[in-house]
Amino acid sequence: MSMSITSRTTHDGPTSLSVGPFSAALFDLDGTLVDTAPDLVNALFRVCDEHSIARPERALATQHVSLGGLGLVQLAMPAASGDTQRQAHLDLLDTYSAHIADASAFYPAWRETLPQIDVPWGVVTNKPHALAVTLMQQLGAPVPDCIVGGDLLTRRKPEPDPLIFAAGLLGVRPQDCLYFGDHERDMVAAKSCGMHAVGVTYGYLLDDDDPTTWPADELARDDAAAAQILLSALAQTDVAHA
Secondary structure (H helix, E strand, O other), X not given: OOOOOOOOEEEOOOOOOOOXXXXXXXXXXXXXXXXXXXXXXXXXXXXXXHOOOOOOOHHHHHHHHHHHHHHXXXXXXXXXXXXXXXXXXXXXXXXXXXXXXXXXXXXXXXXXXXHHOOOXXXXXXXXXXXXXXXXXXHHOOOOOOXXXXXXXXXXXXXXXXXXXXXXXXXXXXXXXXXXXXXXXXXXXXXXXXXXXXXXXXXXOOOOOOOHHHOOOOEEEXXXXXXHHHHHHHHHHHHHHHO
């Protein structure tokens, strides 16, 4: 049975926090597991050029990656009509799909850590399912045990449905999973189904985002701290099962 966490802990280094036991880990994709901003922003810039619209600053566009492709389009052309924005969004998806892994990469700590763990893990993202699968295939190892994209089910995060579905695919109960994400909706979805919610603050945050207000059990300032949370939790699980 999962241990109840009553206070939020913020990590920027190794931790000995006792949690668990856990039998699986799930991750948001963009800004949590993989740095996808370079390719998404480059796709936006190509669409801006095609539509003769000024490119937003790269740093500003990167902050908006967590809002998805349509959010990026709305950032670049806020005064455009809905039809124009929708067409630009389709153009962005086409361009992005052709360059989906040109510069995207696993955050280093996850690339090193995930091959070491002996529990199933997966991806739950609001990114379109086909794009999520294509990206993970092109990135290669480490390979998740499941991928659940944002259009695979009727409801997506912040609703808990995709997390519950992913836990089922991994053959575990939601309360036996850790979930890592870089947005408040990730934490809301995780807590709604009893998962241990780990917020990561190295992802794509807007200026007015305040992770300390998220309903997270823990916060990690960088990918190394987040990976250490996972390893510590699994180590406690091994002790509990010994």
